[in-house]
Amino acid sequence: MAGLRERKKQRTRDALVRTAHELFVAQGYERTTIDEIAAAVDVSQRTFFRYFASKEEVAFALLRTVEERFFTAVRERPADEAPLQVLGNALGTAWNHIGDAIQEVVPLEVYMRMWRVIETTPALVAAHLRHSTEQEERLAAEIARRAGVDPEHDPRPRVLVAAFAGVLQLAGRRWAAGRDITVEGARRVFREHLDRFGPALAEDWRPAGGSGEDTPACRG
Amino acid sequence: MAGLRERKKQRTRDALVRTAHELFVAQGYERTTIDEIAAAVDVSQRTFFRYFASKEEVAFALLRTVEERFFTAVRERPADEAPLQVLGNALGTAWNHIGDAIQEVVPLEVYMRMWRVIETTPALVAAHLRHSTEQEERLAAEIARRAGVDPEHDPRPRVLVAAFAGVLQLAGRRWAAGRDITVEGARRVFREHLDRFGPALAEDWRPAGGSGEDTPACRG
DNA sequence: TCGAAAGTGTCAGTCGCTGACACTAGGCTC
DNA sequence: GAGCCTAGTGTCAGCGACTGACACTTTCGA
Numbered sequence: 001m002a003g004l005r006e007r008k009k010q011r012t013r014d015a016l017v018r019t020a021h022e023l024f025v026a027q028g029y030e031r032t033t034i035d036e037i038a039a040a041v042d043v044s045q046r047t048f049f050r051y052f053a054s055k056e057e058v059a060f061a062l063l064r065t066v067e068e069r070f071f072t073a074v075r076e077r078p079a080d081e082a083p084l085q086v087l088g089n090a091l092g093t094a095w096n097h098i099g100d101a102i103q104e105v106v107p108l109e110v111y112m113r114m115w116r117v118i119e120t121t122p123a124l125v126a127a128h129l130r131h132s133t134e135q136e137e138r139l140a141a142e143i144a145r146r147a148g149v150d151p152e153h154d155p156r157p158r159v160l161v162a163a164f165a166g167v168l169q170l171a172g173r174r175w176a177a178g179r180d181i182t183v184e185g186a187r188r189v190f191r192e193h194l195d196r197f198g199p200a201l202a203e204d205w206r207p208a209g210g211s212g213e214d215t216p217a218c219r220g
Numbered sequence: 221m222a223g224l225r226e227r228k229k230q231r232t233r234d235a236l237v238r239t240a241h242e243l244f245v246a247q248g249y250e251r252t253t254i255d256e257i258a259a260a261v262d263v264s265q266r267t268f269f270r271y272f273a274s275k276e277e278v279a280f281a282l283l284r285t286v287e288e289r290f291f292t293a294v295r296e297r298p299a300d301e302a303p304l305q306v307l308g309n310a311l312g313t314a315w316n317h318i319g320d321a322i323q324e325v326v327p328l329e330v331y332m333r334m335w336r337v338i339e340t341t342p343a344l345v346a347a348h349l350r351h352s353t354e355q356e357e358r359l360a361a362e363i364a365r366r367a368g369v370d371p372e373h374d375p376r377p378r379v380l381v382a383a384f385a386g387v388l389q390l391a392g393r394r395w396a397a398g399r400d401i402t403v404e405g406a407r408r409v410f411r412e413h414l415d416r417f418g419p420a421l422a423e424d425w426r427p428a429g430g431s432g433e434d435t436p437a438c439r440g
Numbered sequence: 441t442c443g444a445a446a447g448t449g450t451c452a453g454t455c456g457c458t459g460a461c462a463c464t465a466g467g468c469t470c
Numbered sequence: 471g472a473g474c475c476t477a478g479t480g481t482c483a484g485c486g487a488c489t490g491a492c493a494c495t496t497t498c499g500a
Contacts, residue, residue: 005466005477012478033455044480049457126346129353225446225497232447253486264449269488 013051014105015041020058021106025113029059029121056127059118062102062111067135069101070094074142083143083157087164088194092187099183108181115176132169136161167193233271234325235261240278241326245333249279249341276347279338282331285321287355290314294362303363303377307384308414312407319403328401335396352389356381387413 002010019040023032034055038048052058073090081089102111118124140161144151151157171193175186222230239260243252254275258268272278293310301309322331338344360381364371371377391413395406 003467047479055456122350126350129349130342130346133349223498267448275487
């Protein structure tokens with residue numbers, strides 16, 4: 001177990017994330033000041049900025065945690081799984097722990113409501129889009145590596161990841177808009193949305209080799 | 221001709237855009253302050269904010285002008301043109317005036333260099349992504365309207381626009397990275413990139429009617 | 441020509457964010 | 471257990487983006 005110092009730091013960080021999320025959800029992102037968050041946690045504004053580089057960062061803190069869990073799950077999938085299966089199954093196993101990880105910091109309902117706050121705050125939408133494109137790039141590279149294709153010339157990893165990310169985004173919105181706050185509900189919503197994929201993106205790519213231009217997944 | 225007041229306003233606005241662009245290009249976006257821009261144009265900081273709601277807005281001012289010209293050109297294309305032809309031809313005719321419109325404010329080279337500034341400034345990348353998604357939505361709606369399909373259920377307008385926007389983005393980067401500063405050079409680069417589209421997206425959609433789910437442009 | 445309205449400058453203030461420096465408290469050695 | 475090292479914190483002072491209030495000037499229309 002970590003020392004007292006470490007545990008104290010973790011508590012402060014969690015308190016900042018929790019308080020920030022509660023305030024953002026209750027009164028909006030822009031109407032909440034850093035001073036307000038810091039005061040509620042009883043630390044100085046300067047301390048806030050030692051934990052988070054910006055106001056935006058604390059707003060995305062939980063999303064980042066979830067993201068990392070998903071990424072780890074992707075890396076741990078067996079090597080012979082087809083690309084779309086990797087993504088779907090990684091999401092499935094990640095959900096086993098995500099719920100608990102979130103609820104260690106905030107109630108699931110707060111996390112859920114934060115989705116809408118992000119969606120309806122222009123500055124957060126912009127930050128989210130930028131981060132998402134970076135993550136899609138990263139995910140596509142990992143998928144390409146696993147499938148043994150060249151991500152520079154084969155467009156399929158990016159296309160798959162873009163489609164997958166789009167579905168996730170939509171599913172998340174639907175979940176956040178609905179009434180089922182439970183983790184099971186979230187898992188179900190995501191599962192249902194993913195199942196709408198056609199077979200094209202799910203096929204095994206390895207026979208295609210590194211020069212995907214010859215056999216792209218989608219060509220009219 | 222507009223009154224003295226109007227002309228004066230236009231001159232101030234152009235001077236702000238020009239000075240801002242020159243400073244952004246010369247020393248970077250973040251290293252340029254509003255006070256600096258305002259001082260160079262010899263107006264107060266307050267006046268700057270009466271012309272532009274934010275620092276970002278002045279950085280995108282020229283791009284917005286170009287965008288609007290393109291949009292107008294799209295609306296003016298004949299009704300019987302196929303979707304991709306509409307986009308390509310609108311771009312072609314828009315280029316007839318875009319060059320002059322830009323050069324009324326800044327030399328073309330400054331406009332070109334501003335592309336790279338936007339690309340390499342995280343805050344501007346984020347703002348640009350957000351704005352782009354909104355514009356793609358708008359453009360897809362217009363394309364769907366022209367083609368007589370339902371944008372809610374037929375994915376083709378969005379797919380086409382997304383692909384078109386991606387190609388434009390890439391072409392713009394290539395142009396800004398190259399040496400040919402002329403409008404003709406830009407037109408050529410964009411034309412070349414657009415010509416790489418396959419025939420699938422160029423097909424006429426009207427036979428498909430409003431329920432595009434039955435005949436999507438891209439399905440594996 | 442005179443008055444309404446548009447445009448501008450000044451000032452004072454908020455908020456996000458940063459550097460510098462002094463202080464406190466956790467963790468280590470002896 | 472005393473004492474040192476240093477990670478973590480608070481305080482303070484300041485920058486830059488942005489806003490509201492108010493007074494002054496300039497244009498425009500009756």
